[in-house]
Amino acid sequence: MCQDSAMNSDCVKSTVQAKALEHGFDLCRVTQPVVAREHAEALHRWVDAGMQGEMDWMAEEVRLQRRSDPTSMLAGVRSVVTVAMRYTPPEYGLNEACSGTRRGVITAYAHGDDYHEVMKKRLKALARDLDTLLGRHDQRVFVDTAPVLEHALAERAGLGWQGKHTLTIHRGVGSWFLLGEIFTTAEIVPDAQAANHCGSCTACIDICPTGAIVAPYVVDARLCISYLTIEFDGFIPHPLRPLMGNRIYGCDDCQMICPWNEHAGKGTTLGDDLLTPRGENHLPDLVSILQLDEDAFRHRFMKSPIRRTKRRGLLRNVCIAMGNSGHAGFMPDLIAVLDDVEPLIRGHAVWALGQLVGQENRADILAVLVQMNVAEKDDAVREEISLTMRHIRMNDE
Ligand code: SF4
Numbered sequence: 001m002c003q004d005s006a007m008n009s010d011c012v013k014s015t016v017q018a019k020a021l022e023h024g025f026d027l028c029r030v031t032q033p034v035v036a037r038e039h040a041e042a043l044h045r046w047v048d049a050g051m052q053g054e055m056d057w058m059a060e061e062v063r064l065q066r067r068s069d070p071t072s073m074l075a076g077v078r079s080v081v082t083v084a085m086r087y088t089p090p091e092y093g094l095n096e097a098c099s100g101t102r103r104g105v106i107t108a109y110a111h112g113d114d115y116h117e118v119m120k121k122r123l124k125a126l127a128r129d130l131d132t133l134l135g136r137h138d139q140r141v142f143v144d145t146a147p148v149l150e151h152a153l154a155e156r157a158g159l160g161w162q163g164k165h166t167l168t169i170h171r172g173v174g175s176w177f178l179l180g181e182i183f184t185t186a187e188i189v190p191d192a193q194a195a196n197h198c199g200s201c202t203a204c205i206d207i208c209p210t211g212a213i214v215a216p217y218v219v220d221a222r223l224c225i226s227y228l229t230i231e232f233d234g235f236i237p238h239p240l241r242p243l244m245g246n247r248i249y250g251c252d253d254c255q256m257i258c259p260w261n262e263h264a265g266k267g268t269t270l271g272d273d274l275l276t277p278r279g280e281n282h283l284p285d286l287v288s289i290l291q292l293d294e295d296a297f298r299h300r301f302m303k304s305p306i307r308r309t310k311r312r313g314l315l316r317n318v319c320i321a322m323g324n325s326g327h328a329g330f331m332p333d334l335i336a337v338l339d340d341v342e343p344l345i346r347g348h349a350v351w352a353l354g355q356l357v358g359q360e361n362r363a364d365i366l367a368v369l370v371q372m373n374v375a376e377k378d379d380a381v382r383e384e385i386s387l388t389m390r391h392i393r394m395n396d397e
Pocket residue numbers: 165207208209210211212213219223224225226250251252253254255
């Protein structure tokens with residue numbers, strides 16, 4: 001334990017960092033509550049261009065200001081303790097997240113329990129230790145959901161640099177980790193800012209299936225498969241559907257290609273029960289997900305971050321993956337959800353059928369769609385039916 005007279009010393013910081021490791025974090029650095037002007041300006045440019053898509057809360061003026069000024073999140077804040085918690089990287093290669101496969105890909109961080117819950121518990125435990133260590137002070141913990149520019153703070157704290165794909169990279173650990181913060185009114189000696197080591201590499205920009213990294217350090221969420229499959233609640237724009245391959249929840253391509261992840265524990269498990277990948281989330285069988293009703297969905301994804309999409313979002317994504325698979329054997333399963341209660345599922349099932357239909361069953365599928373159209377009340381689904389029928393007929397000419 002450090003002496004009171006040395007509260008601002010490196011001893012306090014190293015004790016905080018040791019405690020963070022005890023609580024299951026892999027990295028811990030400290031910085032002042034300052035966001036560099038270039039990060040704040042980049043955030044404003046991003047929002048001005050509408051790249052946040054339907055995440056309207058990100059464009060709210062109050063939230064923008066809070067993101068740009070961490071001191072607005074806690075009166076008297078003097079230090080930010082940033083932590084990283086690793087998760088198991090994907091145990092499959094990039095070519096398994098593409099068209100032509102019959103299984104779906106779920107982003108690696110979502111293979112286990114919901115990290116928000118896991119991390120919040122650990123941060124609160126660490127915060128209780130800080131109470132003892134730092135004496136009288138106020139503090140708040142944040143995990144992802146608050147208006148905090150966490151990658152900018154992590155870079156300033158020296159935890160890693162923000163890569164061209166906008167995620168934080170640590171030289172030794174790579175980027176397979178999640179970030180959290182404790183804001184405190186106590187003063188702790190800050191760490192030195194991390195240097196950027198992307199250099200001339202453009203691998204993440206080149207590999208991105210949808211061209212979502214529109215410039216180095218700029219991801220247009222409206223094109224990003226992570227946003228489309230998780231945050232976006234509507235009908236996926238038609239031109240993007242074929243590019244999604246079989247990614248049904250998130251996308252890891254830009255991390256998988258990154259050279260800094262090459263030696264970052266690929267294929268290792270972390271011995272952490274809570275974040276341990278659940279076997280059923282490893283390249284899951286698409287049919288088994290498409291057959292889930294509401295109760296079965298809740299049960300299958302209990303405590304999982306995948307609940308975020310709700311059943312309708314995940315099954316929408318599964319329909320797209322099936323449509324991209326080239327596997328006509330999925331057609332009976334898709335026909336079975338044409339009367340689903342959710343328009344989002346019906347509409348994307350229609351599209352998928354249009355992708356899989358062949359000469360031998362074209363007349364049958366057209367008959368199914370004509371019949372469906374008679375009873376269909378939802379305008380967006382009717383539009384899908386109309387476009388798909390036209391697509392099938394054109395392909396026959
Ligand atoms: S997550 Fe996927 S779609 Fe989004 S930027 Fe990375 S590679 Fe592109």
